[in-house]
Amino acid sequence: MSEKAQADSPQSQWDDTPIAEAARRAARVVTGSEQLPRPDRARVFTIANQKGGVGKTTTSVNLAAALSRQGQKVLVIDLDPQGNASTALGVEHRAGTTSSYELLIGEAEAREAVQASPGNDNLWCIPATIDLAGAEIELVSLVRREYRLHDAIRRGHIEEEGFDYVFIDCPPSLGLLTINAMTAAEEVLIPIQCEYYALEGVGQLLGNIGMIREHLNHDLHISAILLTMFDARTRLSEEVAGEVRSQFGEVVLRNVIPRSVKVSEAPGYGQTVIDYDPGSRGALAYFDAARELARRGDYQPHATTGAIGVSPEVARQLNDTQDGE
Numbered sequence: 001m002s003e004k005a006q007a008d009s010p011q012s013q014w015d016d017t018p019i020a021e022a023a024r025r026a027a028r029v030v031t032g033s034e035q036l037p038r039p040d041r042a043r044v045f046t047i048a049n050q051k052g053g054v055g056k057t058t059t060s061v062n063l064a065a066a067l068s069r070q071g072q073k074v075l076v077i078d079l080d081p082q083g084n085a086s087t088a089l090g091v092e093h094r095a096g097t098t099s100s101y102e103l104l105i106g107e108a109e110a111r112e113a114v115q116a117s118p119g120n121d122n123l124w125c126i127p128a129t130i131d132l133a134g135a136e137i138e139l140v141s142l143v144r145r146e147y148r149l150h151d152a153i154r155r156g157h158i159e160e161e162g163f164d165y166v167f168i169d170c171p172p173s174l175g176l177l178t179i180n181a182m183t184a185a186e187e188v189l190i191p192i193q194c195e196y197y198a199l200e201g202v203g204q205l206l207g208n209i210g211m212i213r214e215h216l217n218h219d220l221h222i223s224a225i226l227l228t229m230f231d232a233r234t235r236l237s238e239e240v241a242g243e244v245r246s247q248f249g250e251v252v253l254r255n256v257i258p259r260s261v262k263v264s265e266a267p268g269y270g271q272t273v274i275d276y277d278p279g280s281r282g283a284l285a286y287f288d289a290a291r292e293l294a295r296r297g298d299y300q301p302h303a304t305t306g307a308i309g310v311s312p313e314v315a316r317q318l319n320d321t322q323d324g325e
């Protein structure tokens with residue numbers, strides 16, 4: 001099935017048949033063994049949306065796990081005091097554990113805070129503990145308060161460790177923690193939940209990204225938007241998906257993440273859905289989205305599109321239009 005057809009295929013009773021199950025098992029074998037080309041240099045993503053519950057954490061850990069299963073060395077940085085990404089990756093994050101908090105405050109170096117995610121050879125995590133809850137305020141009085149994370153990981157650590165992908169999981173706010181994520185990354189991935197008010201707050205997020213580009217990090221741009229919790233049985237999901245695609249175009253990944261019980265169950269076992277049930281629809285959707293993200297590479301913005309990335313094809317078309325003027 002083509003990526004497009006797969007993304008659009010309706011969820012149906014077909015899903016629960018033995019044949020569907022067998023197909024998933026076959027796919028599991030394929031997804032587990034396939035190797036992706038490693039990027040020329042580390043791709044560092046901030047996963048942002050100031051709305052809570054849209055799938056930021058789920059997307060961070062599952063894209064990370066899917067890429068690590070396909071030969072990439074991946075780091076997840078948990079920057080949300082709730083520590084949900086740390087939970088899903090099964091790493092220690094009790095109060096007092098060396099974490100992203102110590103990194104931001106300058107009490108620890110990245111290599112001291114990194115933990116291996118059990119069961120995944122290539123997957124690492126800098127956890128978040130409850131200590132991070134006070135960081136927004138503590139950061140205010142520190143030098144280079146917007147660049148604390150940048151300074152901790154972008155001055156050699158990522159290259160020395162040979163990471164291919166870094167995903168920074170943000171809290172649902174646009175405060176100093178999120179700003180620190182956005183100065184440490186080049187790429188922003190925005191998960192959008194296929195629900196009512198899906199685009200609420202996205203305008204504000206774009207405004208903030210624009211300001212950060214202007215004042216703090218010229219390289220920051222939106223390289224991907226991922227539609228999450230898509231429910232093919234509802235018209236609402238289709239409508240939201242249609243609206244997001246018409247507003248943002250090709251930067252929206254073709255693969256969408258379906259609403260799936262397995263995805264929501266996995267964190268309860270300290271696992272990603274990739275580990276919990278690799279043949280489930282949710283896991284396969286994250287495998288597909290991860291492959292799409294890896295294969296298409298970084299979508300950079302065009303001079304006329306602000307912070308929003310475009311495909312190389314669209315960039316060519318825009319250049320032709322400009323030349324013709």
Ligand SMILES: Nc1ncnc2c1ncn2[C@@H]1O[C@H](COP(=O)(O)OP(=O)(O)O)[C@@H](O)[C@H]1O
Nearest residue numbers: 052053054055056057058229258259260263264
């Ligand atoms: N595709 C999905 N299907 C079902 N539940 C999901 C899916 N993605 C996320 N969830 C659930 O929705 C809730 C919010 O997701 P989460 O990733 O924590 O959002 P955020 O980090 O943006 O607050 C969690 O309980 C999560 O398990």
Ligand SMILES: [Mg+2]
Nearest residue numbers: 056057080084
């Ligand atoms: Mg979260």
